[in-house]
Amino acid sequence: MQTNQLLLIFCSALLLLGLLAFFAGRSKATRLRSAGTAMFAQPDQYAWFTVLSTAGPAVVVSALGAFVLLLMGADIPTLYLLAASLVIAAIGLLVSLNQVKPDFHARQAIERVIRMTLAGAALISILTTFGILISIISEALRFFQMHSFWEFITGTTWNPGASFLASAGRGDGSGAEFGSVPLFAGTFMITAIAMLVAVPIGLLSAIYMSEFAPRKVRTVAKPVLEVLAGIPTVVYGFFAAITVAPIIVNIAGFLGLDASYNNALAPGIVMGIMIIPFISSLSDDVINSVPDSMRQGSLALGMTKGETIRDVVVPAAMPGIISASLLGMSRAMGETMIVVMAAGMRPNLTANPLEDMTTVTVRIVAALTGDQEFESAETLSAFALGLVLFVITLALNLVSVLMIRRFREKYRVNNL
Template sequence: MQTNQLVLLFCTVLLLLGLVAFFVGRTKAARVRSGGGKMFAQPDQYAWFAVLSTAGPAILVGAVGAFVMLLLGADIPTFYLLAASLVVAAAGLVVGIAQVRPNFHARQAIERAIRMALASAALISIFTTFGILFSIISEAIRFFQMHSFWEFITGTTWSPGDSFLASAGRGDGSGAQFGSVPLFAGTFMITAVAMLVAVPVGLLSAIYMSEYAPQKVRTVAKPVLEILAGIPTVVYGFFAAITVAPIIVNVAGFLGLDASYNNALAPGIVMGIMIIPFISSLSDDVINSVPDTMRQGSLALGMTKGETIRDVVIPAALPGIISASLLGVSRAMGETMIVVMAAGMRPNLTANPLEDMTTVTVRIVAALTGDQEFESAETLSAFALGLVLFAVTLTLNLVSVLMIRRFREKYRVNNL
């Protein structure tokens, strides 16, 4: 029997056991209650506890077995794993029915199970983060055994050379240089251009929609603005390469400047347009969450509407605005397609946004695609770049958290 058929059979049997647990548990609880027994919960709650005790352990056993098989490489036959899960389900059914008695708090037991499930869901993101970090570090260490970490973070030339031949024994890789400064300089340059476009436009549009726009205009304008978030990034890439880049070249030529068609300004501007809906929508929600009594109190003290927005509403919403801006920064630093199509793939250390340059994510994609050996320094450099990018993003998150706490404490003190 194939695996998908076994899984379908397992789900069917588990569903049947759950139905049996529910109806038998409810019937027994109702019978005990009608016999004069004082129950601590309703019959349906005892029934749902019987279902949890039946399906919960079985699903847990199956998940643990799948984890061991997929991640640890253990050879566990699927049939035996699913059969063991069903045996556990049957045992849970017996235990759940046996717990239907007057002195058992079924409602509290269900609440504890739900609390444990919610805590497990919260831990998934933490474990996932550590898993990602571990997978990156393990491969990055192999790269730093080939090349100096100091030269990697301070070098100004990125030229893998014949490093891919060295892994095949057909070269020494002596000419390879892995200086990441040009890549991170390009990343920060394009991200800065994007945020210079996205933050003012997004914040001002959020202020207009939340404070000035009539309800009819807001009902139409906000969904239309959020449509930008659903456009594929490859479409933005076409727009940047075909429309924005030639306009920048023509404007630069009119001003007497030399601009490349693969410049950093075009993807930065288009990326900023792409990020506008994120900042605008989140900022709008945060500004709307500011209590209206604060606005009324400010207006009652003689302040104008503009002064109220500047001195009352924006400071109160500033932590949320910072969070929205940080989300935009993370999105800009992780963007790849727009940069490939509009800025090129040449590592170029320059402060001129009219020249071509590339970003860290573009080089990661280039290193992990193609015909290079996985053991080559060029391929492993992708993990080193990912590790440094992870550290940079984590630092930005920590700085933003400190800033948010500072503004919250300052605003709380000023309003005591």
């Protein structure tokens, strides 16, 4: 029999058992109550209790079985597994029906089950983090068995070259070099350009919105800026590659400079535009939470509005502004589509933003969409790059969280 059919039969059998449990449990409870006994819970609650104890263990057992089946490759026929689950369901039904007694706290039992289910759901987010860590670290370790970690961190040549041949049994892949410095240099260059665009515009816009703008402008401007953050990155990538890059090449040509169509400036600028709302939104919140007493004090001393903003409000909001910038920076470093579409593929260690250069994320995508086998050093190098990226962005995020917490504690703000 097909697994699909088996599953269908299993599900319908379980559903039938559940329905049976519900009505049996309820009728027993109703009968007991109509006999005049005082009970701890309502008949429906007893009914739900029997349903939960019928279906719950059966589902858990079958899920565990399926997990073991997949994980350990254990050879349990699906038929036996599902049959065993159904038997457990039947046992659960009988036991729980027996439990339907006046002095049994059915409601509390349900409550316990629900609390456990909810806690289980909450654990999934932790599992996700672990999943990311485990998947990246284990594959990265396999990469570092082939190529030294030190070489990966300090090498200045990235040339996977013929490494894929080694896994196919031809050649030893010795020509391949995995020095990630040019990739990180490219990432930092493009991130720096993005920050040069995003931080001034984002911060100044935030200052305008929170200190100068009339209420009406503010309520319109904020959501409009958020639109910038909602545009998919693949769209920005297309915009950078098709519209911005040629403009930059033309301007550079006009100035007598030689620019590549895959220059770092185009993705950098467009990425900066994308990050503006991240910075302006958080900075705006932070500037708004600077206590008004500080502004009033400054104005009372005869400072102009501009001086108050420059010398009092912005310094007070500085931790929050830095935190916003760090968040934007981590967003820029992990950004993929813009650079995949608009930046180059050639690892290039240069300080000239008009040349083409590649980034960490570009190489990750390139390594995983090629035709190489999964075991090849180039494919695994993607995970090593991912690991470094994970560590850097994690550090940036943590510092950012700490900064904002310090601001919050200093001014006792709760809404950040």
